[in-house]
Every structure is written in C-alpha cells, then in structure tokens.
Amino acid sequence: MTWRDAPPLTGLRRRRDEPFDRPDERRLRREIEAGTVVRAAPGVFVDGAHWRRLPPMARHAQRVWEASLRVTPGTVFSHHAAAALHGIDTLGDWPARLDVSVEAGAGGRSTGLMRRHTRAMAEAELLPWGDCFVTSPAQTAVDLAASLPFVEGVAAVDQAIWGGRPGGALATVPQLRERAAARRRRGLARIHRALAFARVGAANVRESQSRVLIVELGFPEPEIQHRIRLADGALYVADFFWPRHDHIGEFDGLGKYFAFARETGLTPVQALAAEKDREDALRRLVGGFSRWRTGDLDDPRRLYDILRGAGLPTSRPRPLG
Structure with a gap:
C-alpha cells in the first residue's frame, strides 16, 4: 500500500465541488489566517490540525493527488512527486513545486506549480496512474540519484531498496542498474556512485x-x-x-x-x-x-x-x- 493507491487525506473542501459564496469566502479567509484551515493545494482546503499531523512526504503526496485531478491526461509525475506517491522518503525539504517529466524538445516551461524535467521518455519506466503516469520506484530512485547531491541520492536509493519496508522493497539493485543502463550519459556517474554505496538495510x-x-x-x-x-x-x-x-x-x-x-x-x-x-x-x-x-x-x-x-x-x- 502506497500513496499512489490512495491519498493521505480524504474529506477535503474543494472549490470545484462546492462553490463558496461571499460569506463563505470571508469565513475561510479568517480560518486560514488563524491556522485552523490550511490551503493544501490551489482551491483545496483541509483542517489545519490534520494537515500538520501529516509527515512532509504525505503532504507532498496529497498535493500530487490534487494536481492529478487538474492536469492534462497523460502527464508524467516523476522525481520528488513520484517519490512521495511511492513512499520513498528524501532528505531535506520537499520542493514547493511538483515534478513532471516531458519529452525532450516538447517545449513549454516550468510554472509556479510544476517543475518540468525534459528527457527521452522512451528511456523512462512508467506506471499508469488514473489518467496520468508515474515513474516506477526504480526509475524514481535513479532520477533522484542523478539530480541530487550524493548523500540525498544515497538516501533515496536506500529507501527504494529497503528490505524492511512493509510489503517488501519497492525495487531491487538489479532493477536500478537496469534503469541506469537505459539512461543517457547525464547523471550516470552520480547514479553509479550512489548505487555502490546503497544498502538494503537502511531503515530511514x-x-x-x-x-x-x-x-x-x-x-x-x-x-x-x-x-x-x-x-x-x-x-x-x-x-x-x-x-x-x-x-x-x-x-x-x-x-x-x-x-x-x-x-x-x-x-x-x-x-x-x-x-x-x-x-x-x-x-x-x-x-x-x-x-x-x-x-x-x-x-x-x-x-x-x-x-x-x-x-x-x-x-x-x-x-x-
């Protein structure tokens, strides 16, 4: 069971589901200022105490879920966004924007909500996720190892291959090496260094x-x-x-x-x-x-x-x- 199977929170208030009238908007603004309500994503609101009890990875996963309901079908969530859905924890703060991957040369740019990564999509291992796609755990770990500092890359790989995870490891070292072999030169040295240092027993x-x-x-x-x-x-x-x-x-x-x-x-x-x-x-x-x-x-x-x-x-x- 991962957050790809179900969002961390249910029962959120969404503007598209229940249009707010002017008194609702004023009350909502007061609740947000008081911290009793939190804006989890654009147009999505949740009880502040419930939100603060979630670990940062779960909050990021909830934001990915909310974004998946609004983006163009076929969008590929990757890197930190995919990590949150799979339950691959990372060191440091989770990014403010959500990672998506697009075909190299597709055009477009990152936005305030989305951070775009260009790649040869034929090289990426994708899993269907509703109307969207998410990079596989092995692909996600390799992508993070290629783009993050060494210690953060090791942590991501360790999380993907952690043998003590309920339900078993998300990926194996051979699977990660296979994803690295399918990749072009960019980031390969970082990936292989992180894989060489990774251990299946690292619990966090x-x-x-x-x-x-x-x-x-x-x-x-x-x-x-x-x-x-x-x-x-x-x-x-x-x-x-x-x-x-x-x-x-x-x-x-x-x-x-x-x-x-x-x-x-x-x-x-x-x-x-x-x-x-x-x-x-x-x-x-x-x-x-x-x-x-x-x-x-x-x-x-x-x-x-x-x-x-x-x-x-x-x-x-x-x-x-």
Missing part, C-alpha cells in the same frame, strides 16, 4: 545520512541493523555496528520513541526509560557505544567528536567549521 533517511557522513569523516563503514542478543535473551537491533572495534552506534531520532510507544502501548516517557535500560544492557556487552541526534548530522564536526571521543579510529582530521 537519517541512517543513510549517518552512514555517508561516517565514511566521509574517515571512520570505517559500519554494519547496519546488526542483531545482538542481550543477557536476558531479548534481541536488539543496533543501527550501526563496527565488529572490529566492538562498537555500537545509534541514531537517536525522537520519532523512534513515539513509534516504540505506539507499538508497545507505553507512554513516550516509559519508552524513553526502556530505551535507556537497553542501552545500559548493551554497554555491558560491547566495548564502545555512541549515540547521536539530527543536529549532530547537520554539523559533521559534532558527529566527528562523538565517534572520535568514543574511541573509533579515523583517517582524517576534524573538519573545519
């Missing part, structure tokens, strides 16, 4: 970003999603593990605690305490343990200090500011 984009930074900072590349049996028999999956150095690394995203709380019925505070207990048990089993957060990835010097301070070796000096 911050883990992918961590792995890229760890290597770029000169530390050995770790194993990911390493299973460790605790003294009480419980099985723990560590985000990162360096077997040669007997060292565990953990990315400490706050979402982890909320997810664990939902799965176990614990409160977030109880989930945090349980995580602390697990960390103490792990520290008794291994020689080293490192934990970092999002801010440490945004400033690589902080991640460098965390890993170096915990005893991991590096071949490079501390990065400058």
Whole structure:
C-alpha cells in the first residue's frame, strides 16, 4: 500500500465541488489566517490540525493527488512527486513545486506549480496512474540519484531498496542498474556512485545520512541493523555496528520513541526509560557505544567528536567549521 493507491487525506473542501459564496469566502479567509484551515493545494482546503499531523512526504503526496485531478491526461509525475506517491522518503525539504517529466524538445516551461524535467521518455519506466503516469520506484530512485547531491541520492536509493519496508522493497539493485543502463550519459556517474554505496538495510533517511557522513569523516563503514542478543535473551537491533572495534552506534531520532510507544502501548516517557535500560544492557556487552541526534548530522564536526571521543579510529582530521 502506497500513496499512489490512495491519498493521505480524504474529506477535503474543494472549490470545484462546492462553490463558496461571499460569506463563505470571508469565513475561510479568517480560518486560514488563524491556522485552523490550511490551503493544501490551489482551491483545496483541509483542517489545519490534520494537515500538520501529516509527515512532509504525505503532504507532498496529497498535493500530487490534487494536481492529478487538474492536469492534462497523460502527464508524467516523476522525481520528488513520484517519490512521495511511492513512499520513498528524501532528505531535506520537499520542493514547493511538483515534478513532471516531458519529452525532450516538447517545449513549454516550468510554472509556479510544476517543475518540468525534459528527457527521452522512451528511456523512462512508467506506471499508469488514473489518467496520468508515474515513474516506477526504480526509475524514481535513479532520477533522484542523478539530480541530487550524493548523500540525498544515497538516501533515496536506500529507501527504494529497503528490505524492511512493509510489503517488501519497492525495487531491487538489479532493477536500478537496469534503469541506469537505459539512461543517457547525464547523471550516470552520480547514479553509479550512489548505487555502490546503497544498502538494503537502511531503515530511514537519517541512517543513510549517518552512514555517508561516517565514511566521509574517515571512520570505517559500519554494519547496519546488526542483531545482538542481550543477557536476558531479548534481541536488539543496533543501527550501526563496527565488529572490529566492538562498537555500537545509534541514531537517536525522537520519532523512534513515539513509534516504540505506539507499538508497545507505553507512554513516550516509559519508552524513553526502556530505551535507556537497553542501552545500559548493551554497554555491558560491547566495548564502545555512541549515540547521536539530527543536529549532530547537520554539523559533521559534532558527529566527528562523538565517534572520535568514543574511541573509533579515523583517517582524517576534524573538519573545519
């Protein structure tokens, strides 16, 4: 099940479905100014609290759904627009415009709503989607790897081939290589570099970003999603593990605690305490343990200090500011 199968939200108000009279317009304007209603797309409005609860990828997918009801039949959604529909998360902010692909030489230009990418459409793998098309997961990952910085390209590829996704991976490495082989020269070096670094076990984009930074900072590349049996028999999956150095690394995203709380019925505070207990048990089993957060990835010097301070070796000096 992906957002290509169903939009993240239903029950939105659309101008084309229910024309607003003047009092409605004034009330709507006040609600938007107060934040109780959000304009999800041109002429489409949704409860503000519901909208803010959606993750950024789901909001982008909703905007693609709304656009698909207005665009010319046969429009091809690609890049970030296709990624949102497939559930391929990306690093950084989702773009304000929606990505579409058009035949090279077709003319036209990008607009305030759409960002056009020209290509030889015969080289692209497309899936039918209502009256439109969407690039396949493999094609989408390759397109993103070709156009984004290395770390963001790796994150997109990791997401496409992630083996732990409910329902299984969206694509395989051979499928991505096949899409790369069908491509012309533009972006090929970026694609092959990202494919060489991608791993099927990377569960989220911050883990992918961590792995890229760890290597770029000169530390050995770790194993990911390493299973460790605790003294009480419980099985723990560590985000990162360096077997040669007997060292565990953990990315400490706050979402982890909320997810664990939902799965176990614990409160977030109880989930945090349980995580602390697990960390103490792990520290008794291994020689080293490192934990970092999002801010440490945004400033690589902080991640460098965390890993170096915990005893991991590096071949490079501390990065400058």
